[in-house]
Amino acid sequence: MMAPQLVAIGCAVAAALTAGVLFAFSNFIMRAFNRLPAAEAMRAMQTINITVVNPTFMVLLFGPGIVGLLFEIPRLINGGPSSTLLVASSLYTLGVSLVTLAGNVPLNDALARRDANMVDAQTAWRAYARPWLRFNHLRSLAAVAASVLFALAA
Numbered sequence: 492m493m494a495p496q497l498v499a500i501g502c503a504v505a506a507a508l509t510a511g512v513l514f515a516f517s518n519f520i521m522r523a524f525n526r527l528p529a530a531e532a533m534r535a536m537q538t539i540n541i542t543v544v545n546p547t548f549m550v551l552l553f554g555p556g557i558v559g560l561l562f563e564i565p566r567l568i569n570g571g572p573s574s575t576l577l578v579a580s581s582l583y584t585l586g587v588s589l590v591t592l593a594g595n596v597p598l599n600d601a602l603a604r605r606d607a608n609m610v611d612a613q614t615a616w617r618a619y620a621r622p623w624l625r626f627n628h629l630r631s632l633a634a635v636a637a638s639v640l641f642a643l644a645a
Contacts, residue, residue, distance in 0.1 A: 495644070500641075502576075502579065508551050509555070510635045513627055529615070533605060540599045552587070555579075575640055599623075602619050
């Protein structure tokens with residue numbers, strides 16, 4: 492097996508694992524949180540937002556785009572043609588990593604500054620959960636599409 496295939500397989504697996512995590516949030520985790528009292532939902536998400544920042548998940552969340560691009564950019568600089576691996580890496584970087592950094596993380600940071608015991612926790616939770624979930628749906632779709640493209644690149 493050649494290096495591009497190994498890179499594509501590794502990226503496909505990481506992207507698929509990320510897609511599964513993000514899908515779980517879109518499909519049932521946020522729904523479950525929305526059934527809780529708002530203060531409990533806020534505390535649960537605040538705790539997740541702390542524990543999710545760990546080396547394993549960060550590699551899965553950001554690795555496929557970075558690794559794929561680092562592998563493909565030198566080829567492009569040398570005049571090589573575009574490839575499925577480049578398209579997959581670009582889609583993953585824009586649709587998962589950038590959406591995470593520009594959309595979900597600022598919402599998470601704002602939630603971290605909120606006190607779950609506040610009087611109007613319901614309004615605060617709703618203001619957080621709705622846009623966070625929209626960004627998460629986008630990330631989920633991008634991760635699934637990128638994982639398919641990574642697999643095709645292999």
